[in-house]
Amino acid sequence: xxxxxxxxxxxxxxxxxxxxxxxxxxxxxxxxxxxxxxxxxxxxxxxxxxxxxxxxxxxxxxxxxxxxxxxxxxxxxxxxxxxxxxxxxxxxxxxxxxxxxxxxxxxxxxxxxxxxxxxxxxxxxxxxxxxxxxxxxxxxxxxxxxxxxxxxxxxxxxxxxxxxxxxxxxxxxxxxxxxxxxxxxxxxxxxxxxxxxxxxxxxxxxxxxxxxxxxxxxxxxxxxxxxxxxxxxxxxxxxxxxxxxxxxxxxxxxxxxxxxxxxxxxxxxxxxxxxxxxxxxxxxxxxxxxxxxxxxxxxxxxxxxxxxxxxxxxxxxxxxxxxxxxxxxxxxxxxxxxxxxxxxxxxxxxxxxxxxxxxxxxxxxxxxxxxxxxxxxxxxxxxxxxxxxxxxxxxxxxxxxxxxxxxxxxxxxxxxxxxxxxxxxxxxxxxxxx
Amino acid sequence: xxxxxxxxxxxxxxxxxxxxxxxxxxxxxxxxxxxxxxxxxxxxxxxxxxxxxxxxxxxxxxxxxxxxxxxxxxxxxxxxxxxxxxxxxxxxxxxxxxxxxxxxxxxxxxxxxxxxxxxxxxxxxxxxxxxxxxxxxxxxxxxxxxxxxxxxxxxxxxxxxxxxxxxxxxxxxxxxxxxxxxxxxxxxxxxxxxxxxxxxxxxxxxxxxxxxxxxxxxxxxxxxxxxxxxxxxxxxxxxxxxxxxxxxxxxxxxxxxxxxxxxxxxxxxxxxxxxxxxxxxxxxxxxxxxxxxxxxxxxxxxxxxxxxxxxxxxxxxxxxxxxxxxxxxxxxxxxxxxxxxxxxxxxxxxxxxxxxxxxxxxxxxxxxxxxxxxxxxxxxxxxxxxxxxxxxxxxxxxxxxxxxxxxxxxx
Numbered sequence: 001x002x003x004x005x006x007x008x009x010x011x012x013x014x015x016x017x018x019x020x021x022x023x024x025x026x027x028x029x030x031x032x033x034x035x036x037x038x039x040x041x042x043x044x045x046x047x048x049x050x051x052x053x054x055x056x057x058x059x060x061x062x063x064x065x066x067x068x069x070x071x072x073x074x075x076x077x078x079x080x081x082x083x084x085x086x087x088x089x090x091x092x093x094x095x096x097x098x099x100x101x102x103x104x105x106x107x108x109x110x111x112x113x114x115x116x117x118x119x120x121x122x123x124x125x126x127x128x129x130x131x132x133x134x135x136x137x138x139x140x141x142x143x144x145x146x147x148x149x150x151x152x153x154x155x156x157x158x159x160x161x162x163x164x165x166x167x168x169x170x171x172x173x174x175x176x177x178x179x180x181x182x183x184x185x186x187x188x189x190x191x192x193x194x195x196x197x198x199x200x201x202x203x204x205x206x207x208x209x210x211x212x213x214x215x216x217x218x219x220x221x222x223x224x225x226x227x228x229x230x231x232x233x234x235x236x237x238x239x240x241x242x243x244x245x246x247x248x249x250x251x252x253x254x255x256x257x258x259x260x261x262x263x264x265x266x267x268x269x270x271x272x273x274x275x276x277x278x279x280x281x282x283x284x285x286x287x288x289x290x291x292x293x294x295x296x297x298x299x300x301x302x303x304x305x306x307x308x309x310x311x312x313x314x315x316x317x318x319x320x321x322x323x324x325x326x327x328x329x330x331x332x333x334x335x336x337x338x339x340x341x342x343x344x345x346x347x348x349x350x351x352x353x354x355x356x357x358x359x360x361x362x363x364x365x366x367x368x369x370x371x372x373x374x375x376x377x378x379x380x381x382x383x384x385x386x387x388x389x390x391x392x393x394x395x396x397x398x399x400x401x402x403x404x405x406x407x408x409x410x411x412x413x414x415x416x417x418x419x420x421x422x423x424x425x426x427x428x429x430x431x432x433x434x
Numbered sequence: 435x436x437x438x439x440x441x442x443x444x445x446x447x448x449x450x451x452x453x454x455x456x457x458x459x460x461x462x463x464x465x466x467x468x469x470x471x472x473x474x475x476x477x478x479x480x481x482x483x484x485x486x487x488x489x490x491x492x493x494x495x496x497x498x499x500x501x502x503x504x505x506x507x508x509x510x511x512x513x514x515x516x517x518x519x520x521x522x523x524x525x526x527x528x529x530x531x532x533x534x535x536x537x538x539x540x541x542x543x544x545x546x547x548x549x550x551x552x553x554x555x556x557x558x559x560x561x562x563x564x565x566x567x568x569x570x571x572x573x574x575x576x577x578x579x580x581x582x583x584x585x586x587x588x589x590x591x592x593x594x595x596x597x598x599x600x601x602x603x604x605x606x607x608x609x610x611x612x613x614x615x616x617x618x619x620x621x622x623x624x625x626x627x628x629x630x631x632x633x634x635x636x637x638x639x640x641x642x643x644x645x646x647x648x649x650x651x652x653x654x655x656x657x658x659x660x661x662x663x664x665x666x667x668x669x670x671x672x673x674x675x676x677x678x679x680x681x682x683x684x685x686x687x688x689x690x691x692x693x694x695x696x697x698x699x700x701x702x703x704x705x706x707x708x709x710x711x712x713x714x715x716x717x718x719x720x721x722x723x724x725x726x727x728x729x730x731x732x733x734x735x736x737x738x739x740x741x742x743x744x745x746x747x748x749x750x751x752x753x754x755x756x757x758x759x760x761x762x763x764x765x766x767x768x769x770x771x772x773x774x775x776x777x778x779x780x781x782x783x784x785x786x787x788x789x790x791x792x793x794x795x796x797x798x799x800x801x802x803x804x805x806x807x808x809x810x811x812x813x814x815x816x817x818x819x820x821x822x823x824x825x826x827x828x829x830x831x832x833x834x835x836x837x838x839x840x841x842x843x844x845x
Contacts, residue, residue: 037562044561051563258469262476272826273819274783280801280818284811288490289483369579376581376789383581387790400589408578408586415577 065089069402075395093399094406097390101406104225104380110154110217114228117151120144121235129421131428145239150216152224152232157214158205166196182341221299225380227410232299233381234368237306241367242360244307245314246353250344252315253322263315270312275370278305283377302374306367313363321356322348354429361422365415372411382407491812500817502808503528509803511794513710524804531799532821538716538795539782539825545721546781547774550728557733568729575726580719580784587719588791591711595620598702610696617696617703623714624696627707634690640683648672712793716785724781728774735770736762767840775833779826786822796821 025031039045068088072095073079079090094101103114124144127137146160170193177185209215224232251263270278282301290296325348333343353360375384386403390396396403457467491497507527508520515533518526557568575583598619601610610617617624655666684691696706739762747757788795789802796818805814 037560040560047559047561047564051567054567256465256469258473262472268827269823272823274786274797274822276786276789276797277801277815277819277822280805280811280815284805285815288487288812290490291486292489292493365577369577372579372581373787376787383579383585387585398593400593404582404586404589408582411579411582412574412577416573419577 071095076399089402090399091402093396093402100385101382102226103228105223113151117148154216154218156209158208162201162205166193166201169196221297226385227382229381230371233306233371236303237310237367238364240307241310241314244311246318248315249318252319267312267315270309275309276373278309279377310367314360317356317359321352324355325351358422358426365418500813502810513713528800531794531796535785535795538785541717542720542781543778546724546728549721549725551732553729554732572726572729575723580723581787583723584719584787584791588715591715592620601698615695622708622710624703624706624708626693626695629692629694631690633687636687637683641680644675644679648675712791715791716788716793720781720784724777727777731770731773735766738769739765771837779829
């Protein structure tokens with residue numbers, strides 16, 4: 001067959017290659033995108049149209065409210081006069097009351113202290129969150145809690161200094177004993193710190209502040225409120241609950257039945273009751289359990305309960321990480337002759353903590369959101385401020401949506417930021433073991 | 435055959451005289467020492483706290499006494515599932531609150547599951563716009579505190595809805611929705627209430643029986659398929675079984691079940707059933723919030739089933755809906771259910787935030803009005819924790835039973 005073809009005269013031979021023709025208009029650009037992403041089938045087209053209608057409806061409500069909003073007014077009546085019946089938000093309440101929303105009833109002359117503490121918090125968190133920053137910054141992170149306490153609550157700097165000295169003393173006790181027994185050294189260090197705090201700090205700081213005052217105007221806890229208290233509770237709750245959570249997780253995994261039992265009961269109890277009941281305990285019950293005559297600051301009581309609450313959840317997250325490690329890791333550590341604490345510190349925990357980072361970050365976000373619950377036990381956090389003093393004031397009675405949207409936006413910015421950070425961190429730590 | 439050079443017969447390792455130092459330095463005993471110390475510290479700590487509590491209570495002239503539970507509560511509860519008046523005891527008020535907690539938790543869990551499954555599946559949709567809207571829903575609800583959502587939804591219920599007065603007049607400002615059967619007002623939502631006349635139990639019994647029949651048909655068809663390979667249709671027969679017997683019974687018994695529609699009377703609606711705004715606010719706020727978390731679990735569960743499973747099933751010749759129901763879903767469910775249980779638990783615990791909007795749940799009655807009226811904070815908070823602990827532990831026990839049933843049976 002092929003012979004006949006070669007012999008016959010060829011009428012036409014294509015000598016150059018035909019240039020590729022452009023793809024049909026429906027297969028490129030915006031049309032293709034619409035066809036393949038939005039209108040690829042009849043149900044999909046219906047859904048897309050419904051979604052567009054929904055978006056239009058939402059925008060027709062929200063956009064006029066936002067863009068027609070009044071930012072400069074003295075009261076809600078003033079707002080309504082300026083709007084003259086048109087739709088529009090009364091955002092003037094935010095511009096007028098934002099110090100209350102952020103700082104609560106903190107004295108206005110001392111706002112700089114809170115702002116400074118907030119900036120300090122970011123500087124202190126930076127080396128913890130980003131590993132490629134200079135490690136020397138961690139010194140500041142260590143000092144920050146004492147500085148922040150002094151800035152926010154005021155009083156004499158010597159209290160903070162001697163609290164810090166107590167920690168240093170505890171550290172040296174730990175250093176001196178850690179050769180003998182790691183666990184014993186930790187316990188002894190904590191004891192030394194506590195003893196120093198209880199017996200030496202008040203006396204020494206009282207004596208020295210008599211000589212060199214170094215005073216800031218003291219601010220009582222009941223004046224601390226607004227978004228600031230959410231921040232204080234959230235950060236201190238997470239920072240304090242991490243070590244406690246690790247201890248509880250190790251206790252729950254341990255093979256000592258009594259230790260394990262204590263940890264299991266504690267974790268299951270805390271996880272079984274809502275946070276609000278623990279806050280009730282902080283506000284009405286905790287005072288009963290302290291020696292007669294001791295008065296405990298409400299903020300401190302709430303921090304204790306929030307810490308216990310978060311610690312139980314963090315313990316479960318870390319237990320997940322411990323369980324995810326292969327048995328071989330434990331056995332390898334044993335066969336190297338490491339004792340329990342060495343194995344945990346050098347082999348097990350670094351890997352387990354890495355696995356549990358996403359869940360720990362989720363717990364941190366959850367705890368930060370849950371700090372709004374203190375408004376129920378009548379602390380004036382950002383939500384308590386809105387529902388209490390602002391909405392019940394004669395000027396701003398009935399300005400619900402603007403205030404709630406503002407509070408929601410504040411939380412959204414921070415929580416979304418944290419969750420994005422955690423995803424970034426997961427990619428950074430993904431060293432390909434799993 | 436004992437010779438002089440043989441070592442003396444011993445059983446086990448050489449015994450060593452016990453010394454006190456071994457309690458710390460010998461790993462065989464160290465565990466016991468630590469546990470003993472921990473136990474002593476714990477007992478000492480609790481003893482110290484209880485001692486303090488006794489001292490404090492004595493100083494205040496109080497005692498621990500639960501008899502206040504028997505005294506009349508003398509406050510009203512607007513949303514109740516069982517009869518209750520203000521002359522009933524605090525105990526009954528707490529029980530009404532407990533039922534309200536369970537009601538909102540039950541409704542919330544079902545609605546949250548529906549929202550979550552829809553959002554989770556649609557977030558994986560090929561439709562770009564739908565997927566983006568669902569991501570937006572998930573991110574917005576996950577990153578804003580649930581208490582703020584509860585307050586927002588409750589403000590919608592109390593501020594944005596018309597008052598019953600707006601429904602009156604020749605040209606009312608507001609009209610009832612769903613063919614004049616449901617009225618959304620700022621005093622709650624009025625929905626038609628079922629009226630049970632004589633013979634209605636027959637209809638209910640037939641309905642329940644038909645549901646049993648559907649399950650029986652499904653398990654029979656599965657058994658038939660596995661034994662003989664013959665596939666009988668179940669879809670349409672199930673739908674028919676669901677509707678036809680009940681409707682037939684309804685008409686044969688002479689329409690025993692009626693609906694009592696709400697209607698305007700005076701300044702308010704009369705008739706029908708009034709769902710309080712606080713209940714609806716709490717229900718929907720919790721469902722939307724938890725739904726966003728469930729959506730993420732559902733998405734993760736579906737993504738966890740490897741693509742090879744779908745391809746293998748397709749290679750075996752299964753149709754797409756059978757691939758979904760026989761291959762993908764059973765495997766995805768195994769991943770979804772454990773986090774789903776903890777979301778249900780979270781929802782139940784978050785329902786205690788009802789206190790913020792005045793829904794009378796357990797926290798509102800026992801931890802709210804009763805606590806403030808009697809001043810017995812100690813007893814009230816203890817009982818409150820106990821109730822929640824029982825609810826949480828029983829939910830997780832039930833769910834764990836279910837989880838074990840669907841778990842992968844390993845070797």
